[in-house]
Amino acid sequence: MLDLHKAYFADHVKKLQDQITNKIREIDPEIEIIEDCWNREDAAGNEGGGGITRAFSGEVFENAGVNTSLVYGKADPEFIKRIGGTKDEFWATGISLIIHPKNPKVPTVHANFRMIQVEEKFWFGGGADLTPFYPHVEDFKFFHQTWKDALEPYGHYEAWKKKCDEYFVNKHRNNEMRGIGGFFFDHFNTGDIEKDVAMIQDISTYFNDSYFPIVEKRKDEAYTSEDEDFQLHRRGRYVEFNLLHDRGTHFGLQSNGRVDSILISLPARCKYTYRYAPAAGSAHEQMLKYYYPQNWA
Amino acid sequence: MLDLHKAYFADHVKKLQDQITNKIREIDPEIEIIEDCWNREDAAGNEGGGGITRAFSGEVFENAGVNTSLVYGKADPEFIKRIGGTKDEFWATGISLIIHPKNPKVPTVHANFRMIQVEEKFWFGGGADLTPFYPHVEDFKFFHQTWKDALEPYGHYEAWKKKCDEYFVNKHRNNEMRGIGGFFFDHFNTGDIEKDVAMIQDISTYFNDSYFPIVEKRKDEAYTSEDEDFQLHRRGRYVEFNLLHDRGTHFGLQSNGRVDSILISLPARCKYTYRYAPAAGSAHEQMLKYYYPQNWA
Numbered sequence: 001m002l003d004l005h006k007a008y009f010a011d012h013v014k015k016l017q018d019q020i021t022n023k024i025r026e027i028d029p030e031i032e033i034i035e036d037c038w039n040r041e042d043a044a045g046n047e048g049g050g051g052i053t054r055a056f057s058g059e060v061f062e063n064a065g066v067n068t069s070l071v072y073g074k075a076d077p078e079f080i081k082r083i084g085g086t087k088d089e090f091w092a093t094g095i096s097l098i099i100h101p102k103n104p105k106v107p108t109v110h111a112n113f114r115m116i117q118v119e120e121k122f123w124f125g126g127g128a129d130l131t132p133f134y135p136h137v138e139d140f141k142f143f144h145q146t147w148k149d150a151l152e153p154y155g156h157y158e159a160w161k162k163k164c165d166e167y168f169v170n171k172h173r174n175n176e177m178r179g180i181g182g183f184f185f186d187h188f189n190t191g192d193i194e195k196d197v198a199m200i201q202d203i204s205t206y207f208n209d210s211y212f213p214i215v216e217k218r219k220d221e222a223y224t225s226e227d228e229d230f231q232l233h234r235r236g237r238y239v240e241f242n243l244l245h246d247r248g249t250h251f252g253l254q255s256n257g258r259v260d261s262i263l264i265s266l267p268a269r270c271k272y273t274y275r276y277a278p279a280a281g282s283a284h285e286q287m288l289k290y291y292y293p294q295n296w297a
Numbered sequence: 298m299l300d301l302h303k304a305y306f307a308d309h310v311k312k313l314q315d316q317i318t319n320k321i322r323e324i325d326p327e328i329e330i331i332e333d334c335w336n337r338e339d340a341a342g343n344e345g346g347g348g349i350t351r352a353f354s355g356e357v358f359e360n361a362g363v364n365t366s367l368v369y370g371k372a373d374p375e376f377i378k379r380i381g382g383t384k385d386e387f388w389a390t391g392i393s394l395i396i397h398p399k400n401p402k403v404p405t406v407h408a409n410f411r412m413i414q415v416e417e418k419f420w421f422g423g424g425a426d427l428t429p430f431y432p433h434v435e436d437f438k439f440f441h442q443t444w445k446d447a448l449e450p451y452g453h454y455e456a457w458k459k460k461c462d463e464y465f466v467n468k469h470r471n472n473e474m475r476g477i478g479g480f481f482f483d484h485f486n487t488g489d490i491e492k493d494v495a496m497i498q499d500i501s502t503y504f505n506d507s508y509f510p511i512v513e514k515r516k517d518e519a520y521t522s523e524d525e526d527f528q529l530h531r532r533g534r535y536v537e538f539n540l541l542h543d544r545g546t547h548f549g550l551q552s553n554g555r556v557d558s559i560l561i562s563l564p565a566r567c568k569y570t571y572r573y574a575p576a577a578g579s580a581h582e583q584m585l586k587y588y589y590p591q592n593w594a
Contacts, residue, residue, distance in 0.1 A: 034571060055571035065571065172550040236563070243540035244550070253469040253541070260572050266533070268570065272563035274331060274352035274362065 002120065005193045009115045010070050010093040012201045016113070017052065017068045017095055023208050024056055024064065024099070027215060031058030038258055046074040053261040057268070060219050062102040065264030068095045075118075092116040094126070095204075096248075099211070100267045104231035105221040107132035107139065108179070108238065109211045110265070112248075113204045115197075122193060124200050125186040127160065128207060129168050131179030131238060133231040135287045139214045140180050144296035146210035147183050150203045157297075160185045165293035170241050177291045178241040230284040235270035242266065299417065302490045306412045307367050307390040309498045313410070314349065314365045314392055320505050321353055321361065321396070324512055328355030335555055343371040350558040354565070357516050359399040362561030365392045372415075389413040391423070392501075393545075396508070397564045401528035402518040404429035404436065405476070405535065406508045407562070409545075410501045412494075419490060421497050422483040424457065425504060426465050428476030428535060430528040432584045436511045437477045441593035443507035444480050447500045454594075457482045462590035467538050474588045475538040527581040532567035539563065 025031060034057075039050030051069030072091040094114025101108065111128035130143045144161070151157035164184035170176050189196050242249050242265050252262040278284030322328060331354075336347030348366030369388040391411025398405065408425035427440045441458070448454035461481035467473050486493050539546050539562050549559040575581030 036572075057571075063569075063571070172556055232566075239536060240540060240560075243537060259469055263537075263569065264571050266569035269529075269566070269568050271566050272360075272560065273565060274354075274360070274561050275333075275557050 002117070002122070002193065005197050006091065006093070006115070006117060006122075009197050009201070012197075012204070013068050013070075013093055013095045013113065014052070016204055016207070017054070017066055019205075019208060020066050020097060021054060023212050024058075024061060024066070027212065027219070028056075028058040028060040031056050031061060036261075038261070040071060040073075040258075047071070048073045051258070051261065053258070053264065055264055056099075060101060060103070060106075060215065062100050063264075063268040064097070064099040065261070066095070066097040067261050067264065069093065069261075090116065090118045097207075098265045100235070101215065101219070103219055103221065104133045104223050104227040105136070105218040106215050107143075108235070108267070111182075111204075111207050113200055115200070122189060122196075123186075124188045124196060126200070126204070127164055127182060127184035128210060129164055129179055129182035129184070130211075131234065132290075133234050133284075133287065134227065135283055135290060136218070137290075139218070140290065140296045142214060143180075143182065143210050146206055148297040150206040150210075151183060154199055154203070156185065157183070162293075168241065170237060170245065172244065173237065173240070175292075176237070176288075177293070178238055180290055180296065181293065226279065226282065226284065229271070230278050230287070232269060232271035233273065233276050235267040236272045239266055239270055299414065299419070299490065302494045303388065303390070303412070303414060303419075306494050306498070309494075309501070310365050310367075310390055310392045310410065311349070313501055313504070314351070314363055316502075316505060317363050317394060318351055320509050321355075321358060321363070324509065324516070325353075325355040325357040328353050328358060333558075335558070337368060337370075337555075344368070345370045348555070348558065350555070350561065352561055353396075357398060357400070357403075357512065359397050360561075360565040361394070361396040362558070363392070363394040364558050364561065366390065366558075387413065387415045394504075395562045397532070398512065398516070400516055400518065401430045401520050401524040402433070402515040403512050404440075404508075405532070405564070408479075408501075408504050410497055412497070419486060419493075420483075421485045421493060423497070423501070424461055424479060424481035425507060426461055426476055426479035426481070427508075428531065429587075430531050430581075430584065431524065432580055432587060433515070434587075436515070437587065437593045439511060440477075440479065440507050443503055445594040447503040447507075448480060451496055451500070453482065454480070459590075465538065467534060467542065469541065470534065470537070472589075473534070473585075474590070475535055477587055477593065478590065523576065523579065523581065526568070527575050527584070529566060529568035530570065530573050532564040533569045536563055536567055 034055040036053045040047045049071035051067060053067045056064040070093040075090040092114060094112060096112035098110045099108060108131040113126035116123050128147060132139060148157045151160060160183035161181065164181045167184045168178045170178060249262060331352040333350045337344045346368035348364060350364045353361040367390040372387040389411060391409060393409035395407045396405060405428040410423035413420050425444060429436060445454045448457060457480035458478065461478045464481045465475045467475060546559060
């Protein structure tokens with residue numbers, strides 16, 4: 001039965017990849033897409049599986065990545081220990097995506113959903129979080145409300161929203177968050193795999209509804225060079241989080257993951273300026289106060 | 298006697314900061330300079346000292362930082378362990394600098410020289426390394442030859458050049474170096490503090506001669522948008538090294554160092570592109586093969 005649910009979840013993940021890809025293409029019809037199918041099989045048979053990486057580069061979406069993978073084999077002992085296993089074999093599948101729009105009025109978004117299995121144990125993890133660059137508070141509320149609608153029937157909104165607020169934090173920047181949060185969960189199961197797969201599948205399908213309406217609303221809004229400058233500096237903080245703090249990035253790189261697929265999360269362009277601060281009284285200065293935990297829904 | 302040598306080295310470090318600052322100003326007369334003097338004294342008296350951060354932003358030098366600090370007090374137990382001490386007090390002074398020129402024909406450079414003391418023990422560390430973006434091989438030879446001239450009389454060139462090749466490496470990028478090396482040393486002493494201070498002082502004074510002649514030679518060279526694109530992507534790799542691998546950056550952030558002074562090392566602008574590769578047959582493609590250990594002098 002476990003194998004059946006694994007196959008079902010793996011299939012769902014790929015469908016989700018296509019649904020998100022289609023939506024991106026619908027909004028940005030001329031977008032350039034590079035699709036790379038890679039496999040991690042080695043001669044010794046210790047590593048199996050592979051993935052589909054889709055890299056986007058367009059007018060609305062300056063750069064984006066929507067990746068899936070299904071990998072299995074002998075695992076790094078440290079990884080097995082981390083997830084509470086004893087044998088050295090694992091199986092995992094998931095989707096991971098990041099979208100960096102060009103227009104600073106449109107927020108950056110990240111999401112991922114994954115299932116990991118070791119022996120007869122299995123876990124789920126994932127989440128979605130938004131990184132806006134302009135204080136369109138209604139968009140923040142919309143994003144959080146959509147995920148609240150998705151999670152509340154299962155009783156997870158409050159706890160997983162809090163986990164997100166605690167995770168996507170630049171500790172070295174006085175605990176400023178990289179964005180305005182969303183939800184995050186890890187190492188999750190109820191023990192009932194059928195129920196868990198159904199729930200994660202259900203939740204994950206809210207992604208398109210949580211994000212693309214904001215894109216469609218904001219993508220043609222005028223913006224100034226100051227708006228862009230603020231966005232590029234915040235993208236710099238995004239890079240700081242991903243390279244200094246993100247466990248997924250570190251694990252991926254340490255376990256010899258496919259570097260280009262992992263670092264697809266980095267923005268096409270970013271800026272760093274000594275003691276950067278937006279102009280006093282600007283919308284950007286106002287935005288800074290939103291990068292801390294708040295109740296948005 | 299130890300105190301006398303410490304004071305002498307601390308004084309040297311500040312003089313070096315001024316010499317390098319003067320040279321930057323001479324080449325880029327309109328450059329904007331922000332000087333921040335900071336102190337780390339706390340109410341409990343556990344932390345003392347401070348530093349002088351100089352941040353530059355100009356036409357020739359897009360962004361640069363030339364920092365000194367002299368800090369002492371109760372140290373993080375992990376830090377004390379790392380440097381082999383037993384008591385929980387330390388003293389340290391040093392200069393750390395990074396220069397990111399705007400013209401891609403001019404290499405980026407980094408250098409630092411530091412002295413650490415715990416009880417009656419003391420150590421030195423530091424080095425200098427070059428990150429060029431164009432295959433001007435004669436410049437690489439010039440940089441390495443200058444440091445060879447500085448280090449060879451003391452018998453350190455070969456070993457410290459090798460340490461540099463091993464340190465400034467993006468392990469996650471198939472061991473590509475962030476530049477073409479230079480020299481690097483850590484945890485060094487001969488036991489004779491007078492001799493050691495004199496040597497580090499002597500070596501460090503070669504910095505201006507190792508770098509600025511290259512700047513003066515290349516700063517007005519024409520460059521293309523492809524040259525700049527390659528530079529901005531290599532600056533992206535620079536950020537990857539500094540945030541993923543650099544022990545100094547990690548230690549600084551973990552020990553609640555002054556964030557703006559530490560991350561002054563990041564370039565003003567950088568780029569990331571999925572599977573970025575320079576054009577086949579271009580000078581940039583040729584440059585890629587130089588980012589691996591080679592004998593330049």
